[in-house]
Amino acid sequence: MMADLLDVIVSWRTFLVALAVFGFAPGALLRLIVLAFPRDDPRRSELLAELHAVPRLERPFWVCEQLEVALFEGVRERVLQANTRVALYTYVLGVSVTGFTIAILVTMSSGGLRAARDASLSFWILVLYFVIAGILEIRMPSPSKERMIDLQIIFIFPLLLGWGIGATMLALVLGTLISELAIRRSMLRMVFNVAQSSLALAVAGAAYRLVGGGFPFTVGDLLALGIALVAFGTINHGLVSIVVAIARSTPLMAELRSGARFMVGSVLIPFSLAPVVLITAQRSIVFVFLLCIPAGGIYYLMRKASDAIECTYSARQS
Amino acid sequence: MRKTHTLIQVALALMEDPTGRHWGYDLSRRAGVRSGVLYPILHRMLDEGWLEDGWEDPAKLGGKRPPRRYYELTDEGRIELGGLLQEARTDARFRSLVGRFA
Numbered sequence: 001m002m003a004d005l006l007d008v009i010v011s012w013r014t015f016l017v018a019l020a021v022f023g024f025a026p027g028a029l030l031r032l033i034v035l036a037f038p039r040d041d042p043r044r045s046e047l048l049a050e051l052h053a054v055p056r057l058e059r060p061f062w063v064c065e066q067l068e069v070a071l072f073e074g075v076r077e078r079v080l081q082a083n084t085r086v087a088l089y090t091y092v093l094g095v096s097v098t099g100f101t102i103a104i105l106v107t108m109s110s111g112g113l114r115a116a117r118d119a120s121l122s123f124w125i126l127v128l129y130f131v132i133a134g135i136l137e138i139r140m141p142s143p144s145k146e147r148m149i150d151l152q153i154i155f156i157f158p159l160l161l162g163w164g165i166g167a168t169m170l171a172l173v174l175g176t177l178i179s180e181l182a183i184r185r186s187m188l189r190m191v192f193n194v195a196q197s198s199l200a201l202a203v204a205g206a207a208y209r210l211v212g213g214g215f216p217f218t219v220g221d222l223l224a225l226g227i228a229l230v231a232f233g234t235i236n237h238g239l240v241s242i243v244v245a246i247a248r249s250t251p252l253m254a255e256l257r258s259g260a261r262f263m264v265g266s267v268l269i270p271f272s273l274a275p276v277v278l279i280t281a282q283r284s285i286v287f288v289f290l291l292c293i294p295a296g297g298i299y300y301l302m303r304k305a306s307d308a309i310e311c312t313y314s315a316r317q318s
Numbered sequence: 319m320r321k322t323h324t325l326i327q328v329a330l331a332l333m334e335d336p337t338g339r340h341w342g343y344d345l346s347r348r349a350g351v352r353s354g355v356l357y358p359i360l361h362r363m364l365d366e367g368w369l370e371d372g373w374e375d376p377a378k379l380g381g382k383r384p385p386r387r388y389y390e391l392t393d394e395g396r397i398e399l400g401g402l403l404q405e406a407r408t409d410a411r412f413r414s415l416v417g418r419f420a
Contacts, residue, residue, distance in 0.1 A: 042371070043357065046342060046387040053343045053386065062343070068354040073361075 026059040027051060033066050036074035038081055043074070080249075088246050092192050095239060099195020102202045103173050112166025122281040123163055125288045127171045129295065130155040134179025138302050140262075141310045149302055150236075150266060152176075154295065156201065157229065157274035158281060161217040165205035172201055196239045204232035217278060225274060229267045237263040269298070319362055324351050326406050326415055328359050329399045332369075332389075336396050339372075339388040360389060368395030 030051055034044040047066055054062045107113065116123070133151040140149050152175075159168040176197055180190040205228070213224030241255040280287040319325060331349035332340060346356045363369040370392055374385035391399065406412035 042387060045384065049384040049386040050342045052383040053341060062353070065353050068352075069357055072354065073358060 026063040030063050030066060033063070033070045034074075036070035036078070038074070038077050041074070041077065043069075084246060084249060088243070091242060091246060092188060095199070096191045096195040099198040100191075103169050103195075103198035106169045106198075106202050106205070107166050107173075110164060110166025110169070112164075112168075112170040115164055115167035116170050119163055119167055121285055122288045123159065123167065123171075125285070126155050126159055126277070126281055127175050129292065130159070130171065130175040131179045131182075133295075133299075134176060135182050136299060137183070138299070138306050140302075140306050141313055149306075151295075151299060151302075152179075153229075153232070153266070153270045154273050154277065154298075157225070157232075157270050158278035160201070160205060160208070160228075161215070161221075161225070161274060162278045162282060164215060165201070168205075169198060169201060172197055192243070196236060199239065200232045200235040203235045204228040207231035217275065222275070226271055229271050229274075230264075233263045233267045319366065321402065321406070321409075321412075323412070323415065324349075324355050325359060326403070326412050327351050328356060329402050329406075330415075332391055333396075333399055333403060336391050336399075339390055341386055341388055345389070363395065364389075366395075366398070367392060368398050 027048075030048060034047050037043045047069075051059065051063070130152050133155060136151070138149040138151070156168065156172055159171055173194055176194045177190070180193060185193070208221075208224050208228035211224045211227050213221045213228065217225070237259055238256065241259065242252060244250070245252040245255045277291060280291055327349040328345070328351060331345055334348065342353065342356065342360070345360075346353045349356065351359075360369065364371060368391065369389045371387055371389050373387055376385045379385060406415070
């Protein structure tokens, strides 16, 4: 009896089973289990590394415990991520379809094609500046998230005030597409950005007319311009905040609040510059070329400010 | 975070060495909590900013095993968990649990 028992203990079969159960099987099984976590979840590497800290005899039981973790935590996380993706794509698709439809309707109903065809060279130079401003985007670092300074708004409002909503909408769609292609933005983001800007411009144009803004632009239309700019900034900020809130699963109100001050600040520059750019562009083509000097100055200063803020954050972190 | 027995157990294990590094398996043993319960708690503490995580430097390991993830209490975490354990001492539900470690 004792001899049989000893035979079993020292047999090759028992040795191989023990090797499998306490040797490579836990690791192999754990590698399968961690696949339940999303690809970017640090728990994948963490559990695999942690296995090395577990005594060999405990490993099979510990690995079985991880199956519970993976099923409840990993699968739930994957379902949440899938839901977020569906919500995000649905929203982006909705905004894109609405934005492009509005852009086409506004351009067609306002005679945008004809206005753009008959527009002076100044109009097209301002469109060129709009494209360049889109390419030379400025990232402004902040403790919570990075923000983009939109210098394109400096040029889009003079176009609106000088050549009307139809031609401006056409310029905005074409200009945004070109600048987004130049910086190799992903297709999804490019389509969304064009649609988002189109919606914001359509609302801004409607707000300008609703509060009595007229063409040609006069001093009396300054209040209407201010309201149109706030409408543009609000729609832009709102549409982007919804994307961020869905993608990060954060409360929408927090996202809206976090960038509201920045949005108001970014509206002040075009409010003061739009009339100046418009009058300059309408006076002489030479002046339009000269505009690139103050515009370049603003870009340079903003860039320097962005670099300085980034250095401050890096210094604080280190 | 809702005060539960497991949260108090994890808090006690973390506060045994408030400035040190803590590892998943070791923490679950010291706290007496299954890893299926421990990791969600650690996850919530990370979200709250009570903990911060990091990875061992692979250069120092010499390729013998993969780098492990560690958890460290933040200043906020030490204050929050200290307060939590203080409250637990006066709470009849947790007194025996906290008393053992006091």
